Amino acid sequence: MSGIGKRRAVVVGGVRTPFVKAFGKLLKADTIALGESAVGNLLQRFDVDRKEIDGVVWGGVILPGLAPNVGREIVLDLSLPHSVEAHTVTRACASGLQAVTSAVNEIERGDADVMIAGGSDSTSNAEIKLPQKVVHAMAPLAFGKATPGDVLGVMSQLVPLNEILPKRPKIAERTTGQVMGEAAEEMARRNEVPRTEQDEFAVRSHHRAAAAVRSGRFDREVAPVDLPNGDRVHADDLIRADTSVEKLARLRPVFAKDGTLTAGNSSPLTDGAAAVLLMSEEKAKALGYTPLAAFRSWSYVGVDPADQLLMGPAIAMPQALDRAGMTLADADLVDMHEAFAAQVLSVLRMLASRAFAETRLGRSEAVGEVDPARLNVHGGSVAIGHPFGATGARMVTTMAHELAERDVETALLGICAAGGLGAGAVLERVS
Amino acid sequence: MSDFLLELGKNPNARKMIKQLGLPVPMPQDLARAGGPWEERPLAEQQAVVGVGPNAALQGYVAETLARAGADPWLVGEGHDGALWKAPGEAYGRPAKPLASPVPDRFLANALVFDGSGLESPADLKRVYEFFHPLVGRLARCGRAVVLARPHRAAESPAAAATQRALEGFVRSLAKEIGRRGATAHVVYVDEGAEGRVPALLRYLLSERSAFVSGQPFHVTMEAAKGGGTDEEVPYTRPLEKKVALVTGAARGIGAATARLLAAEGAHVVCLDRPQDDGPLSQVAREIDGAVLLQDVSAPDAPERIANELREKHGGVDVVVHNAGVTRDKTLAKMSEERWGQTIDINLAAVIRIDEALTDGRVLHDGGRIVCLSSVAGIAGNMGQTNYAASKAGIIGYVEALAPTLAGRGITVNAVAPGFIETRLTNAIPVMIREVGRRLSNLGQGGLPRDIGDLVVFLASPGSQGLTGRIVRACGGAFIGA
Numbered sequence: 024m025s026g027i028g029k030r031r032a033v034v035v036g037g038v039r040t041p042f043v044k045a046f047g048k049l050l051k052a053d054t055i056a057l058g059e060s061a062v063g064n065l066l067q068r069f070d071v072d073r074k075e076i077d078g079v080v081w082g083g084v085i086l087p088g089l090a091p092n093v094g095r096e097i098v099l100d101l102s103l104p105h106s107v108e109a110h111t112v113t114r115a116c117a118s119g120l121q122a123v124t125s126a127v128n129e130i131e132r133g134d135a136d137v138m139i140a141g142g143s144d145s146t147s148n149a150e151i152k153l154p155q156k157v158v159h160a161m162a163p164l165a166f167g168k169a170t171p172g173d174v175l176g177v178m179s180q181l182v183p184l185n186e187i188l189p190k191r192p193k194i195a196e197r198t199t200g201q202v203m204g205e206a207a208e209e210m211a212r213r214n215e216v217p218r219t220e221q222d223e224f225a226v227r228s229h230h231r232a233a234a235a236v237r238s239g240r241f242d243r244e245v246a247p248v249d250l251p252n253g254d255r256v257h258a259d260d261l262i263r264a265d266t267s268v269e270k271l272a273r274l275r276p277v278f279a280k281d282g283t284l285t286a287g288n289s290s291p292l293t294d295g296a297a298a299v300l301l302m303s304e305e306k307a308k309a310l311g312y313t314p315l316a317a318f319r320s321w322s323y324v325g326v327d328p329a330d331q332l333l334m335g336p337a338i339a340m341p342q343a344l345d346r347a348g349m350t351l352a353d354a355d356l357v358d359m360h361e362a363f364a365a366q367v368l369s370v371l372r373m374l375a376s377r378a379f380a381e382t383r384l385g386r387s388e389a390v391g392e393v394d395p396a397r398l399n400v401h402g403g404s405v406a407i408g409h410p411f412g413a414t415g416a417r418m419v420t421t422m423a424h425e426l427a428e429r430d431v432e433t434a435l436l437g438i439c440a441a442g443g444l445g446a447g448a449v450l451e452r453v454s
Numbered sequence: 455m456s457d458f459l460l461e462l463g464k465n466p467n468a469r470k471m472i473k474q475l476g477l478p479v480p481m482p483q484d485l486a487r488a489g490g491p492w493e494e495r496p497l498a499e500q501q502a503v504v505g506v507g508p509n510a511a512l513q514g515y516v517a518e519t520l521a522r523a524g525a526d527p528w529l530v531g532e533g534h535d536g537a538l539w540k541a542p543g544e545a546y547g548r549p550a551k552p553l554a555s556p557v558p559d560r561f562l563a564n565a566l567v568f569d570g571s572g573l574e575s576p577a578d579l580k581r582v583y584e585f586f587h588p589l590v591g592r593l594a595r596c597g598r599a600v601v602l603a604r605p606h607r608a609a610e611s612p613a614a615a616a617t618q619r620a621l622e623g624f625v626r627s628l629a630k631e632i633g634r635r636g637a638t639a640h641v642v643y644v645d646e647g648a649e650g651r652v653p654a655l656l657r658y659l660l661s662e663r664s665a666f667v668s669g670q671p672f673h674v675t676m677e678a679a680k681g682g683g684t685d686e687e688v689p690y691t692r693p694l695e696k697k698v699a700l701v702t703g704a705a706r707g708i709g710a711a712t713a714r715l716l717a718a719e720g721a722h723v724v725c726l727d728r729p730q731d732d733g734p735l736s737q738v739a740r741e742i743d744g745a746v747l748l749q750d751v752s753a754p755d756a757p758e759r760i761a762n763e764l765r766e767k768h769g770g771v772d773v774v775v776h777n778a779g780v781t782r783d784k785t786l787a788k789m790s791e792e793r794w795g796q797t798i799d800i801n802l803a804a805v806i807r808i809d810e811a812l813t814d815g816r817v818l819h820d821g822g823r824i825v826c827l828s829s830v831a832g833i834a835g836n837m838g839q840t841n842y843a844a845s846k847a848g849i850i851g852y853v854e855a856l857a858p859t860l861a862g863r864g865i866t867v868n869a870v871a872p873g874f875i876e877t878r879l880t881n882a883i884p885v886m887i888r889e890v891g892r893r894l895s896n897l898g899q900g901g902l903p904r905d906i907g908d909l910v911v912f913l914a915s916p917g918s919q920g921l922t923g924r925i926v927r928a929c930g931g932a933f934i935g936a
Contacts, residue, residue, distance in 0.1 A: 213547035327494065330524070331547050369547075378541035382522075 031304045032130035033314035033453050037141075037420025038065040039297035040248045041259045042408035045146040048256045049294040052248060054083055054412070055090065057296035058097040058143040061413075064246035065139065065298045066101075075310065077135035079109035080126045082118030082142030084411035085149045085192075086111065093143065115440035116360060117323065118142050119297060119415025120448060124321050126301050136306040142412030143296030151189045157181065196328050196441065203362070203441065204278035204289060206332035211283050211365035213331060214372045218283040221364040222271040225288040225405050227395075228361060232402025233264035240401060240428075244420050261291055261408040288364040293408030297416035299423075304453070314453040316423035319433065320346035321448035328443035333366040335445015336437035337373035338383060341390045343447035344435065351391035354449070355431035358418050360438040361403035370437065371398075400425065414438070419450065426452040457876065457892065460484060460899050482898035483636030486596040487905075488662040491718045492691050495524025496661040500564035501594075502526065503553055505585035506533040509572030512602045512649060514538040516567055519653040521548040522690075523660070525565065528553035531585060555588075562594040565660050569602045570621055571644065574614045582624060593632055598660045599639035601625050605673060608646065618643070622671050629669030629931050633896025638668040638931070645675045654688050654917025663912065666873075666905035668896045668931030674920035677857070680821050680864035693915035695720035698768045700760070702751055702808075703778030705731035707877045708827070710738045711903035712775055715911045717742035724768060726751070726760070727778070751778045751804040752796075757811030765817050772819050773914040774812060776805045776826045779845075781879065783838040794841045801845035806852060813860065821864040823914045826853055827906075828869040828925055834934040846871075850925050857923030866922035868913050873929025874900040896931025 040060050043049045049057065058081060066073065081094030090096050094109030114121040119142035126140035160180040163173045181187045194203045201209075211221065235241050236259065248256045266287070276282035277289070307314045322342035324335055336359060344351060351357075351374065361367050373379045374390040381387060401421055404414055415438055422434040431452065438446040462468050463481040472481060488496065502525040506513050510533055520527045521542035527550040529539065534550075543549035553561070568585050572578075582601070593599065601621050609615035621641050629639040640659050644652055651674050658664055659672075689695070699716045703709035704725035713723045723744035727735040732748055739746045747763055749756055764771045779801045782793035805826060812818040831839050832846025849869050857867040874880060874891040880900065883891065892900045909928045912918055 210547070213549065215549055329498065330495065334547075372544070376544045378543075378545040382542075382545040 030131050030133055031317050032127040032301050033304050033307050034316045034419060034423040034450075035300040035302055035307055035312045035314055036065070036069050037244060037297060037299040037416060037423065038068055038246045039244055039413060039417050039420060040295045041245055041256050042293050042295040042410060043256060043260050044408070045292035045294055047260065047294070049145065049248060050147045051250055051252070052145065052294065053148040054085065054087060054143045054145045054296070055093055055096045055100065057145055057248065057294065057410070058093055058141070058298070059100050060248040061141055061143065061246070061296035061298040062097050062139055063101055065300055068246065069300055069312070071137070071300065072310070073103055075137045076103060076107045076139060077137050078107060078126075078129065080122040080129075080138065080140045081109065081111045082122035082412040082415065083111060083113060084115060084118055084144050085146065086113065088150055114323070114446075115442055115444055116362065116409070116411050117415055117438045117440040117444060117446040118412040119417070120321075120419065120436065120438055120446050121323075121415065123299055123301070123416055123419050124318065124448065127318050130301060130303050136303045138301045139298055140301055141296065141298030141416040144410040144412040145294045146292040146410070147294050149192045151192065153189055154187055157187045194441070196332065199329050201332065202278065203332070204284055207289070207363035207366045208278045208282045208284050210331050210333060210369040214369040216283070216365050216368045216372070219268070219272075220368060221283060221288040222268050224364040224368060225271060226266055226268050228364070228399060228402040228406040229263050229266045230402075231400065232262045232406040235401040236262060237264070244424065259407060261293065262402070262406050284363055284365055288405060290362055290404040290409035293410045295408060295410035295413050297413040297420060299416050299419050315427050316450045317453050319449040319451045321446070322346060324445045326443040326445065330443070331369070332441075332443055333362055333439035334370060334373060335439050335443060336447060337370045337379070337445070339445040339447035340374070340435060340437040341384055341447070343449050344390075347433075347449040349433065349449065351393065351435070354433050354435040355397065355429070356400060356422060356425055356434035357393050357398045358422050358434060358436050359399060359403065360409070360414055360418065361399065361405040362409070362439055364405055366439055367403070370439070415446070422450050426450065457482070457899055480634070480893055480898045483595055483634065485636050485665040485897065485899070486662045487665050487902075492693060494691055496657065496663070497565070498524035500525045501528060501562065502565040502567060502660070503528045503530055503563045503589055504534070504550075504567045504569070505531045505581070506569040507571070507573045507578055507581045508533060510569035511571045512644060512652060513569045515649055515652045516569060516602070516656065517550065518542045519656045520567075521546040523657050524548065525660070527551070528563070530555065530589070531581070557588055557592055561592060563589060563592050564594050564597050566593060566597070566599045567602070568600070570618075571602055571604050573603075573617045573621075574611070576613065576617055576620070578617055579620055582621070586628065590628070590632065593635065593637050596636040596662070596665070597632070598637065599625070599628055599632065600656065600659055601639075601641045602652070603641055603643050605643040605645060625671070626669045629896050633668060633931055634898060636897060638664065638896070640667070640670050640672060642672045642674060648674045648676045648920050651676070651920030654690075654915070655920060657690070658912045658917070663908040665908070666897065666901035666930050667909060667926065667928050670927055672921065672926070673924060675922070676920070678861045678864055678866045678919055678922040680919055688917040690917070692720040693917065694773070694911070697721045697772040698724065698764070698770065699773035699775065699914065700724045700726060700764060700771050701775045701777055702726045704738055705735040707879070708872065708875065708903040708906045709777040710734075712777060712907035712910045713738055713744065714742055715904065715907040716773065716775075716914060717744060719911055719915070721773065721914075722768065724764065724771070751808065752800045756804065757807045760808055761811040761815055761817045764812070765815065770817050770819050771812065771822070773823045774809070774818060774825070775910055775914070776808070776824070778804075779827060781839070781842050783842065785838050786840045789841065797841035798845050801842065802848040802852070805849065809856070818865065823918070824856070824865065824867040825910050825913045826867075826869040828853075828871040830871050830873045830927060830929050830932050830934060833871060833925075833927070853925065854923050861922060864919070866913070866918060868921055868923070869925045870906055870909050870913065871925050871927045871929065872901065872906050873927065873932035875906060876900045876902055894933045895929060899930060901928060901930055
């Protein structure tokens with residue numbers, strides 16, 4: 024995709040907020056406030072001339088009902104020039120990556136030179152909705168003058184009571200009703216991923232993330248959030264340096280009685296945001312920035328949610344590799360979103376399976392084994408946390424930095440998402 | 455058209471009470487039927503238990519079929535080839551697991567599949583007993599039992615032939631024993647070399663779309679060749695995409711149900727019926743975005759008109775369903791010549807005339823399908839139906855003889871023989887006779903028009919290439935004519 028004469032969009036840098044346990048320290052910051060924090064810090068760190076910004080593409084999953092175009096709200100709240108247009112995209116857990124690739128598209132088409140892309144989500148601020156039955160029943164009262172008869176009519180429509188109580192929001196598939204964790208539990212069963220292997224994977228994720236924090240590796244990527252009350256949230260609070268397989272083994276399964284998924288080997292509900300600064304290569308040079316990376320390819324796919332909900336990356340990642348003209352062995356780094364350890368391990372099994380490649384990808388050889396040393400080198404969502412809309416932008420940021428840090432060529436990204444969606448992308452180093 | 459006992463049986467309390475009182479009332483099981491068009495994984499979340507005999511040659515196809523259709527395979531006994539089970543399990547995330555012995559409490563199987571293709575001597579039949587004996591009580595309501603076998607005529611020794619033929623008797627009896635639970639049993643005889651044509655049939659038999667087919671032998675062959683003998687990938691969803699189907703007698707009943715089901719799988723359906731049925735016929739056609747062809751099939755110019763219409767407006771036809779038929783019942787002594795002549799002409803002679811026009815002019819495409827409607831009455835005969843039974847038995851002979859002549863073009867010719875189906879026709883039968891017709895079958899109930907339609911759709915689909923010149927009964931295992 025990086026042919027001569029073609030415009031190329033480059034990643035200049037990225038910043039994220041600390042990823043914080045839901046209903047914790049960032050309770051008072053909604054998704055717009057989190058996005059503001061990430062974008063504000065990004066502009067500050069990279070000293071971006073605000074007049075140069077063409078637009079913002081933002082990703083989110085739990086969008087505020089009254090202001091769903093989160094991107095534009097961020098622009099207005101940060102007092103960026105009114106000319107900075109913005110739109111908001113949603114593709115479940117791949118929303119952050121979607122925002123980034125959409126922005127790349129705009130730049131590479133020549134529609135823009137400087138874009139900010141990212142995503143945020145505040146699980147703590149999910150809206151509790153009145154059931155539609157109540158809304159519809161109340162309509163005569165809300166519009167025009169209601170007679171006592173109308174009121175009685177409304178009352179009579181509101182029984183039985185349990186149908187009008189607001190429902191607790193949950194991460195369930197609309198079509199199948201299956202909760203995400205149940206889907207991952209099913210994948211663990213279908214792909215024969217034992218509990219111990221999941222726990223070991225989770226522990227490795229925590230240890231690697233903890234090491235990155237300790238060494239200061241995340242410092243350039245994480246910027247604090249200032250809260251309205253003057254408090255400042257500095258650091259990720261989900262990573263556990265001291266966890267161990269023995270500790271995780273004590274946790275009880277949460278999604279099935281005799282299941283294998285626990286709070287320890289699943290990604291936690293998280294509040295946070297991440298933002299990436301993207302420019303056309305010429306513009307970056309003109310403005311004096313050193314680009315980190317560019318996208319060689321990407322792929323978004325869909326599978327049947329009733330089959331194996333989170334298997335999408337097993338199809339999207341090989342497709343992205345194909346489009347980049349590479350094989351799995353060529354990828355120096357692999358970064359996969361860890362919705363659940365079981366889901367990552369299932370996808371790894373699929374990639375390594377010749378039978379899977381033959382039937383699902385129509386190729387005669389397995390995609391290949393992923394070397395654990397190259398996979399999620401600084402941990403993943405199980406340890407760091409997973410604010411749905413932000414994860415994709417976090418991964419792009421970390422991998423863009425890592426390519427430069429290690430002086431290697433390419434990184435393969437993979438993200439699973441609700442609705443049976445999957446995403447894959449290949450980042451290449453720009454030097 | 456409602457079946458009182460079936461409705462009563464749907465009420466768990468009534469069911470329990472009748473059982474406890476020990477009343478001699480049959481409580482037919484409400485049959486599970488599929489909704490919507492064919493699915494990628496019709497067996498999702500179903501538990502399929504698989505056993506094999508010695509030298510089981512078909513287990514790889516079973517493994518592939520189950521995993522791809524979404525079933526969880528459980529293996530019992532010995533003789534399973536691990537490698538054959540591993541690959542599909544991995545590819546579709548349906549790993550085959552050994553089923554503990556004795557069978558764990560509360561385990562229910564939705565399907566029992568036994569590969570008996572390698573059974574060679576009567577002593578080998580013990581393997582069949584060993585597999586089914588502990589599991590038959592664990593077959594879920596509306597479950598399925600399928601035995602795979604080799605045609606006995608091709609067996610290498612008389613003993614092997616006897617062994618393979620024995621499986622048919624076993625399955626027919628098993629179907630009677632499990633029928634009250636809405637479950638069915640079948641045997642599939644597979645020619646050497648025709649193994650690749652098994653999965654589509656197996657998938658159909660294990661699915662809810664074969665609900666009213668019970669106790670049948672199937673023969674899978676390479677007779678109807680297509681693409682030089684190598685079959686291309688069979689589509690499992692929207693199998694009739696881009697196909698044109700002609701359904702005669704499509705205004706109501708089985709014809710209308712069939713037209714709807716064909717359309718649901720992607721076919722463009724030309725709905726044919728008599729001019730006086732314009733109203734209901736147009737309604738069906740509108741509903742499924744099909745075409746209307748008003749034509750009396752017995753008219754002298756019907757074959758030519760139908761052929762011309764199909765050629766000119768639809769570019770030919772891929773599926774022909776001869777559903778139009780009449781009954782003109784009278785005992786022979788009282789039967790007028792007109793009743794006799796009409797029945798034979800519409801039910802049999804017209805079918806032959808129309809097919810001639812469609813095949814001679816190559817209006818029926820290569821790889822096409824002809825599905826005729828026969829009847830259990832045509833197999834067993836029926837009081838007051840000398841004319842009807844003659845016409846429907848004639849269809850059997852016709853199908854058997856026509857199939858080889860079209861096999862070279864990849865066209866299959868089959869007949870469906872419905873048993874008691876709940877339609878306008880059968881609703882007019884006096885109540886006592888009707889009750890006998892309904893209950894004297896494995897499943898203890900009548901079928902619905904869509905049950906015939908489901909079978910016709912399968913026979914019309916690319917996956918049925920292995921079946922030709924066959925009469926498939928959709929009769930709920932009617933006791934007559936077996």
